[in-house]
Amino acid sequence: MGTLARTWKLYKASFEVLNADIEMLLFPVMSGAAALTVSASFLLPMHQTGLLRQLATGKADWEVYAILFAYYFALYAVILFFNSALTVCAYIRLSGGDPTVRDGLRIAFSRMHRILAWALVAATAGVLLQWLRGRRSRGASVAGALAGVSWTLITFLILPVLLFEDRGIFDSIQRSAALFRKHWGEQLAGSFGFGLLNFLLALPALGLGALIWPLDQPAALIVAVVYLLILAVLLSAARGVFTMALYRYATAGQGSRGFTAELIEDTLSKGGKVQWP
Numbered sequence: 001m002g003t004l005a006r007t008w009k010l011y012k013a014s015f016e017v018l019n020a021d022i023e024m025l026l027f028p029v030m031s032g033a034a035a036l037t038v039s040a041s042f043l044l045p046m047h048q049t050g051l052l053r054q055l056a057t058g059k060a061d062w063e064v065y066a067i068l069f070a071y072y073f074a075l076y077a078v079i080l081f082f083n084s085a086l087t088v089c090a091y092i093r094l095s096g097g098d099p100t101v102r103d104g105l106r107i108a109f110s111r112m113h114r115i116l117a118w119a120l121v122a123a124t125a126g127v128l129l130q131w132l133r134g135r136r137s138r139g140a141s142v143a144g145a146l147a148g149v150s151w152t153l154i155t156f157l158i159l160p161v162l163l164f165e166d167r168g169i170f171d172s173i174q175r176s177a178a179l180f181r182k183h184w185g186e187q188l189a190g191s192f193g194f195g196l197l198n199f200l201l202a203l204p205a206l207g208l209g210a211l212i213w214p215l216d217q218p219a220a221l222i223v224a225v226v227y228l229l230i231l232a233v234l235l236s237a238a239r240g241v242f243t244m245a246l247y248r249y250a251t252a253g254q255g256s257r258g259f260t261a262e263l264i265e266d267t268l269s270k271g272g273k274v275q276w277p
Contacts, residue, residue, distance in 0.1 A: 007197050013245070013259050014238035017093055023101050024089050028236035031082035032229075038078055042071040055130070065127055072123035080115045080122075080159070083240060084108040087159050090244035094259070107163075114162045117169045125151055154180050160247040179250045198235055202228060 018024055046052045051067065054060040060068075085104030092099035108115070129148050154177040161172045161179075209224035245259040 010242055010259075011197065011238055014241040015234075017090065017241045018234075018237055021089060021093055021099060024086055024093075024099075024104075024241075025233055025237050026101055027082045027086040027089075027104065027240075028233040031079050031236070032232070034078035034082065035075060038071070038074045042067070042074070046071075065131065068130065069123055069127045072126040073119055076119035076122045076126075077116055080119055081108055081112070084111060084115055084159060084163055086237060086240040087163060087244055090241045091160070091164065091248075094241075094245055094248060111163055114169070118158065118162055118172075121169055121173075122155075156180055157243065157247050157250065160244060164247075179247075182250065198231075201231060201235070205231070 043052065046067065051060065051064050054064055055068065085101075085108040088107045089099035089101075089104040092103060129151070155173060156176060157179050158172055158176040161167065161175045162169075165172070165175065167175060205224040205227040208227060209220040212220035212223055242259075249259070
């Protein structure tokens with residue numbers, strides 16, 4: 001079975017969980033709305049004052065990076081909060097419970113100190129990676145790209161670790177990295193497989209737009225954008241459920257609703273292993 005076929009099975013299992021709790025789709029919607037509000041409040045003024053161009057050309061001074069840090073912190077905080085609420089609901093459902101939106105928001109709010117602490121670390125990492133990518137040195141750019149991929153992978157399970165384990169921020173990062181090293185195949189196949197399948201599922205937006213374009217150009221744009229927004233909500237929620245199922249398997253060694261041990265083992269055994277130093 002190829003990577004896409006395995007990833008599609010993981011998608012189906014995720015959507016089975018979402019089908020039982022359609023209200024979980026509200027979290028990506030709220031997250032997207034909050035992220036757009038934060039981004040507009042920072043990026044529009046930065047564009048008007050030319051700060052974004054300074055960042056793009058690598059000519060920004062520390063004050064610009066300070067503003068960028070504030071933007072990253074605010075953005076991560078709102079996204080992580082709603083992602084945490086989704087993760088909580090996924091955990092309750094996969095554990096056999098019947099979660100509500102209020103449950104997700106309540107428990108996520110009770111972990112707000114951890115969410116904000118992680119947003120602070122993530123914002124710091126984001127600024128450093130942006131600084132590396134903004135250097136004119138090819139070596140620095142490559143190092144930034146590689147560091148970004150590595151950071152994404154080792155923090156793959158950071159959110160459930162922060163929410164459900166009594167650990168500090170840096171201990172949680174180490175825990176996420178340890179789970180990643182132990183279960184590399186699942187996460188590698190899930191990350192790259194999800195990305196490729198997401199791209200393929202987005203292609204119909206281009207097809208629909210191309211069909212309607214000769215008849216009504218504004219309508220073609222609206223249809224394509226609405227399709228992509230709905231797809232983004234569905235895929236974000238599915239990814240959250242998948243990550244929670246992966247965390248449960250990595251920590252308890254058991255499957256969850258829709259995610260049998262056999263399905264996860266198949267992803268693990270076919271995803272490939274690497275040797276870590």
